[in-house]
Amino acid sequence: MATEETKTRKKHMEFTPMTPETTFQYADLNIKHINPENTLAMVKRAIRMGYDTVAINVDLGDIADYYTELDMLWTPGNKSNVDGEPPKKKKKKNQRKDELADGIAGILKKKLIPPPHFVDVSQLDFSDLEKRGKVFRQFSRITFTANEQVVINKVFIHPTVLSYDIVAVRPGDSSVIDTLSRKTELFDIITIDHLEENRGKWLSGSKVMDRIRNDGVFYEIAYAESLMPATRKNTLFNGRVLIRSLKSKNVIICSGAETMLDLRSPVDVMNMSLLWGVANNEARKMISGFPKNLLLQAECRGTGNGDVCSMKLSEAEKMAGNDEDEKEENGEEEDVGNEDVEEKMETVKAPPIDVRMNVSQYKALLQATKNANDMMKKIKSFKAAAASSSSS
Missing domain, CATH: 3.20.20.140 (Metal-dependent hydrolases)
Incomplete structure (x- = not known):
């Protein structure tokens, strides 16, 4: 944060x-x-x-x-309390009062x-x-x-x-x-x-x-x-x-x-x-x-400087609305068209972090995440096919 x-x-x-x-x-x-x-x-x-x-x-x-916020923090040269001073420091009381008066007058001139x-x-x-x-x-x-x-x-x-x-x-x-x-x-x-x-x-x-x-x-x-x-x-x-x-x-x-x-x-x-x-x-x-x-x-x-968040790939897939892996595990297959994907991207829930970006940038981020997931699936399927062909 x-x-x-x-x-x-x-x-x-x-x-x-x-x-x-x-x-x-x-x-x-x-x-x-x-x-x-x-x-x-x-x-x-x-x-x-x-x-x-x-x-x-x-x-x-x-x-x-x-006038800046620094002027609100102005104090005299000696920061000790004036009321609790011992008798030996009576001369410094007047000096601090003069410094306080000069400081207030200087602030009012700003x-x-x-x-x-x-x-x-x-x-x-x-x-x-x-x-x-x-x-x-x-x-x-x-x-x-x-x-x-x-x-x-x-x-x-x-x-x-x-x-x-x-x-x-x-x-x-x-x-x-x-x-x-x-x-x-x-x-x-x-x-x-x-x-x-x-x-x-x-x-x-x-x-x-x-x-x-x-x-x-x-x-x-x-x-x-x-x-x-x-x-x-x-x-x-x-x-x-x-x-x-x-x-x-x-x-x-x-x-x-x-x-x-x-x-x-x-x-x-x-x-x-x-x-x-x-x-x-x-x-x-x-x-x-x-x-x-x-x-x-x-x-x-103008955005939040230093806001960094890391998440698992599965969470990123959920952000992008890609739940094909879960359907494959359950033995379900479904052909999803481009219109359905766009509808899912529009209805996707907000990210779990405070992301400061406009709508176009957010949709582009989701699309990039989806493309990365598709690429990873193709690589896995290619490796699986290569392994099966070599074994046979």
């Missing part, structure tokens, strides 16, 4: 492409939410440019400025983490996407800067953070990267936007970054900052160091747009990737293939 630490995100996302009409092409997973009108205008422009998937990003900045934002799809025009056979998808994303390791321990299990589809972290120090490498199941993206050159020295730490990448976490480059003269140098430098360290694997390029002028079409983004030394055959993956893998990974993280 899953522990309390492996809490699942209560997300709305349901991305898994089950049918051909839900094909995935281009994605911009970083459209920053400033106000509803501006966000709606940017999403409309992104659809006209050819994007069929967008993520509305709520960027908090430094997460230490926001802000609440905002909920996810979605645009109203009824105000969007999908005619261009329908002509190309595409389906529009929007997801929610939260991004924050982590400068302290202590904050990370509680922010990922905050109820509001768990409600977002995608969680992105902006590391502020190399020590934070070490902590994130042990918590890769709790977030999806490491972004390097707003990183100064002297704060991005951890980008060259290939061993830690490879370990994070192998766990399914993606790295992000926001090209909107490369369009501004003030941040162009650092953005290009950090991006080249990142791509060189990761060899262009698990790197996505997003806009990070705050205004409509920051958005670029998918073709322009692929051409712009040459500034970071990306090869032509790798550029398309960074706005199409890797974002698709990221969304699938994020959807998987």
